Amino acid sequence: MKYFKAGQYKLINPGKFKKNSKRIINLISESKKIILTTHINPDGDALGSELAFYDYLKQMGKKPVIINHSPTPDNFKFLDRKKIIRFYHRDREENNRLLKNADLIFILDTNQYSRTKCMADPIRKSQAKKICIDHHLGSNENHYEVILSDTNSPATSSILYEYFKLQNLNIINRKIATYLYAGIMTDTGSFRYPRTTEKTFSVCADLVKRGADPVWLYDEIYNNLNPEKIKLFGKFVTSITYHFGGKLAVGVVTLQDFKDYHSDVQDVEGFSTFIMSIGGVEAGFVIVELKDSLKCSFRSKGNINIKAFANLFNGGGHKNAAGASLPHQNPFEFKKRLISEYKKFYKK
Numbered sequence: 001m002k003y004f005k006a007g008q009y010k011l012i013n014p015g016k017f018k019k020n021s022k023r024i025i026n027l028i029s030e031s032k033k034i035i036l037t038t039h040i041n042p043d044g045d046a047l048g049s050e051l052a053f054y055d056y057l058k059q060m061g062k063k064p065v066i067i068n069h070s071p072t073p074d075n076f077k078f079l080d081r082k083k084i085i086r087f088y089h090r091d092r093e094e095n096n097r098l099l100k101n102a103d104l105i106f107i108l109d110t111n112q113y114s115r116t117k118c119m120a121d122p123i124r125k126s127q128a129k130k131i132c133i134d135h136h137l138g139s140n141e142n143h144y145e146v147i148l149s150d151t152n153s154p155a156t157s158s159i160l161y162e163y164f165k166l167q168n169l170n171i172i173n174r175k176i177a178t179y180l181y182a183g184i185m186t187d188t189g190s191f192r193y194p195r196t197t198e199k200t201f202s203v204c205a206d207l208v209k210r211g212a213d214p215v216w217l218y219d220e221i222y223n224n225l226n227p228e229k230i231k232l233f234g235k236f237v238t239s240i241t242y243h244f245g246g247k248l249a250v251g252v253v254t255l256q257d258f259k260d261y262h263s264d265v266q267d268v269e270g271f272s273t274f275i276m277s278i279g280g281v282e283a284g285f286v287i288v289e290l291k292d293s294l295k296c297s298f299r300s301k302g303n304i305n306i307k308a309f310a311n312l313f314n315g316g317g318h319k320n321a322a323g324a325s326l327p328h329q330n331p332f333e334f335k336k337r338l339i340s341e342y343k344k345f346y347k348k
């Protein structure tokens with residue numbers, strides 16, 4: 001199995017990055033009402049980016065507002081002690097009003113409005129200028145005033161580091177360093193995923209120098225599994241089946257499992273990473289049955305472009321990590337279909 005070489009990280013297009021950063025700074029200074037948002041089920045990078053950018057905007061004398069579609073997962077609540085993040089559904093009317101009257105809306109860690117779910121429509125309709133800062137592969141949405149993107153970057157948080165660096169690294173106080181480190185650590189799977197480069201470590205070294213505490217952050221984020229989740233995980237492990245001589249592993253979590261172990265979709269976090277830790281496995285799928293849909297995670301190693309496979313199911317993501325959301329159906333029937341589709345895909 002050949003892995004990507006963790007080569008020297010370079011910004012894909014430094015000139016364009018600089019130009020777009022300047023445009024963003026200008027737009028911020030022209031704007032009063034600034035909103036930050038991110039994708040459904042926010043992860044450490046989504047939240048870290050939002051909170052870091054929030055703090056930066058405060059330094060610029062702005063009064064930004066963060067509105068998220070989904071509540072903050074329990075293990076990330078410590079990042080938002082002051083509870084500044086607004087949960088869209090808690091006061092939908094007020095949040096719609098805020099979106100409508102905004103001058104500037106930042107979409108972080110995703111480039112698709114649809115990933116903000118119910119917020120997509122209010123965002124689309126808002127007269128605010130929209131700015132995207134993201135490291136995912138491009139979408140065909142073309143309605144951004146500025147896109148600050150770098151698909152080589154392991155995290156949106158590391159794009160923000162470059163953005164701050166262009167201005168003045170002293171923007172990165174202890175709080176911002178903590179948010180950015182949390183984002184990079186979680187999006188690299190604690191520095192294990194392919195886009196982890198020498199540069200990732202030098203950025204993180206600087207964040208630690210500026211006050212991020214790697215031991216404390218890891219402990220807060222990862223060492224807090226709840227016992228019910230461990231039971232759900234046990235059930236998940238027994239559901240795993242192997243195909244094509246052990247090169248593909250597939251696990252399923254059903255609605256009944258969630259019910260039996262008093263868990264929800266948040267507790268599935270990490271299952272797809274686990275499946276890839278099984279020796280010999282080159283691709284792993286996790287199928288999660290939700291009330292009105294099926295959520296699928298696809299993972300792969302090396303040169304298997306699992307994003308292209310996810311595209312067959314209207315999904316998206318990265319080369320080695322992708323996902324798709326499908327209409328509700330029997331997860332085990334869907335699993336059969338997935339395996340036969342993967343057989344065809346793999347042959348190509």
Ligand SMILES: [Mn+2]
Pocket residue numbers: 045046109135154155156187
């Ligand atoms: Mn990310």
